Amino acid sequence: MPIVESAYKPPFLFRNGFVSTVYSGLARRVNGLIQERERITLSDNDFLDLDWSYTKDTTNKVIVMLHGLEGNGQRPYMTGVAKLFNTHGVDAVCVNFRGCSGEPNLKYRSYHSGATEDLVDIINHLIDSKHYSEIYFHGISLGANMVLKYIGERRDVPTQIKGVVAVSVPCDLHGSCKELHTFKNRLYHNNFKKYLVNRLKIKQTQHTDRLSVKEINSINTLIDFDNIYTSRAHGFKDALDYYTQCSSLQFLPNIKIPTLIINALNDSFLSPECYPVKEAKANSYLHLEMPNHGGHVGFIQLKSYYYNEKRALEFFGINQD
CATH class of the missing domain: 3.40.50.1820 (Alpha/Beta hydrolase fold, catalytic domain)
Structure with a gap:
């Protein structure tokens, strides 16, 4: 069209x-x-x-x-x-x-x-x-x-x-993710990361066998979040595999x-x-x-x-x- x-x-x-x-x-x-x-x-x-x-x-x-x-x-x-x-x-x-x-x-x-x-x-x-x-x-x-x-x-x-x-x-999730990690989007990136990590801390108390506090503390970027939580929790190899399959x-x-x-x-x-x-x-x-x-x-x-x-x-x- x-x-x-x-x-x-x-x-x-x-x-x-x-x-x-x-x-x-x-x-x-x-x-x-x-x-x-x-x-x-x-x-x-x-x-x-x-x-x-x-x-x-x-x-x-x-x-x-x-x-x-x-x-x-x-x-x-x-x-x-x-x-x-x-x-x-x-x-x-x-x-x-x-x-x-x-x-x-x-x-x-x-x-x-x-x-x-x-x-x-x-x-x-x-x-x-x-x-x-x-x-x-x-x-x-x-x-x-x-x-x-x-x-x-x-x-x-x-x-x-x-x-x-x-x-x-x-x-294109990978392309968008890379944009969110640029300097111009730092405010948005940090805000998203804060809320996601805070939610993950609550989830960790429910599922202590699946995720450690140390792993949560190692999350510095949204890609880290997707590598440590999103991909593992939903059956993907890593963040890139998640982006590739779900775009x-x-x-x-x-x-x-x-x-x-x-x-x-x-x-x-x-x-x-x-x-x-x-x-x-x-x-x-x-x-x-x-x-x-x-x-x-x-x-x-x-x-x-x-x-x-x-x-x-x-x-x-x-x-x-």
């Missing part, structure tokens, strides 16, 4: 990628959304929590939001989508990945960029228990990579899944569901490989939009929903009246 020309034009101040990224992460608020929590049991007897919000009318449509690294179902980039779609006749479920809902999960493993087995359980739950005939996905960053991997790696994608919007996608880039040619990727050109988290121009041009189901501005998940429109949220509504063909 030809590359999509973007109509996104941010307010002047937010043309700067750093400003739009930080503002969206720290200052944005979404008010008035009422969520109800549902806990589901996964195939391995672990759990995760789903935060539901509903449209006022009966509907057969639901949108599923998948968060980024160390996110959760209450992040404004999740609740903003939920609120917008609720006002347009669509139920919404904000997924909290394992261990991200305020309570440690049971297993030593947790979540990662390619954990599509958990997505399978969520989708089966929606189809079997909720009876939705139209399921849409809005993935952010890590969650965006996960859903792209899911729809590209499987031949048995349920027919109920009608569309995917993936925002700020690190579809969604390799699965994009197989996608057969209408899919929109929105990656800003001034997103400092993304490497050149994270802009899949060749793959989009070769696949009629895959649309690639590359706005000049927006940073990482920072497609700001003041006194309004974010550009990517309204763009998802448009892309899915949901009535915007």
